[in-house]
Amino acid sequence: MAKNKNTEQKIFDAATELFMEKGVDRTSVRDIASKAGINLALMNYYFRSKENLFDAIFTNLVKENTKDLLKILDSDLGLEEKVRKYVDAYIDMLTSNPLLVPFFMAIIHRSQEKITQMKVISNLYGTEKFSQQIVDEGKAGTIRRTDPSHFFVDMISLITFPFAIRSLIMDRNEMSEEDFNNFIFERKEHITGLLLKCMKEC
Amino acid sequence: MAKNKNTEQKIFDAATELFMEKGVDRTSVRDIASKAGINLALMNYYFRSKENLFDAIFTNLVKENTKDLLKILDSDLGLEEKVRKYVDAYIDMLTSNPLLVPFFMAIIHRSQEKITQMKVISNLYGTEKFSQQIVDEGKAGTIRRTDPSHFFVDMISLITFPFAIRSLIMDRNEMSEEDFNNFIFERKEHITGLLLKCMKEC
């Protein structure tokens, strides 16, 4: 049973890396087997098919990387503090895993129909509580009346898009990885400022 | 010679559609041939290889869809008017071709190394003139001092990202195509407002 978990995990891990790096369709089962150091047929033994393996990996990636973020949106913090923390945590997460956004973008295109049906996808949306908070504070006059769906889209656009075009930004500005991380680090303040300013007065 | 152009174009068009819809790696040469209504071997006759055909298509797509936008950034308009026009034109372009961003995102992931080397890619960056304008007006005090690279990234993030996650937004908010287009239409004002406000005073 120990070796079992082990092999299954090895396949899972190797495939995760390869899928993120080269894309699902450009990764063969042979690549996975050789990277995991296992026999070709074991992929099938544990996951039945490549597509099945992909589903498991994708679900896992989304779940792992969104749970902390959801907690923030669903917490009892005030709006300003909440936005600050969310931007900060999201950018930290993506910085430590810069392939995540490009991979995810590619998957959206690859598996359109399938993806909206996976229930884990709901993790990617803002929470009910967060939306309500924006509406409430708008009514109360603490902030300018704001459409939560636009606000949320603004927020994730500003946070995630630069990672989607990371290679282009780096190329254009002749940035090293470190330069890019600095650029992104600057954006934490920048984005928070932008969002909060727009929220407050107009 | 007439039929020549015709066949070549038929292949080109069919492949463009299929690549955008299903992705390059999930489109087979046989799919292309059957959609174009031509013989399998003609793809090779005209384009030598699938990858070659892809390069031609990709270059063409970028060129066609960026030239008007570049003109705006490079024009003699004032900054405010320029941003307004750019946002407007960019969103119109993407609305009439909603697969463009998802496709492009997938390609970034698929062809990382290759893509930064294609010279047509420079079309995607802001122009020198535009950056200079932001710096100049910052110094002159017309606007708040702003880092052009952050500003440009903000702008394209806000404009394009919603198209990248179009299917998710539609799914989440139970939107029809028309609903989505309205949502995006609202964003024209919204984005321009956001960018200009942030540019002006703080």
Place this chain on the structure above:
DNA sequence: TATTGTTTTAAACTAGATTTTAAACAGTTG
């Protein structure tokens, strides 16, 4: 009509990917 260059067709080739099957192995339990 014969010739030449171009375009089209059908079939073959090649390589590689996924999946299936059957056998080997190791550990456990009756």
Place this chain on the structure above:
DNA sequence: CAACTGTTTAAAATCTAGTTTAAAACAATA
């Protein structure tokens, strides 16, 4: 120890995709 179970391996079958070939059809022209 023998039967059983879960795991692993090896080999083969199947299928799919990209590319190549060779010959036929076509068009223009000398």
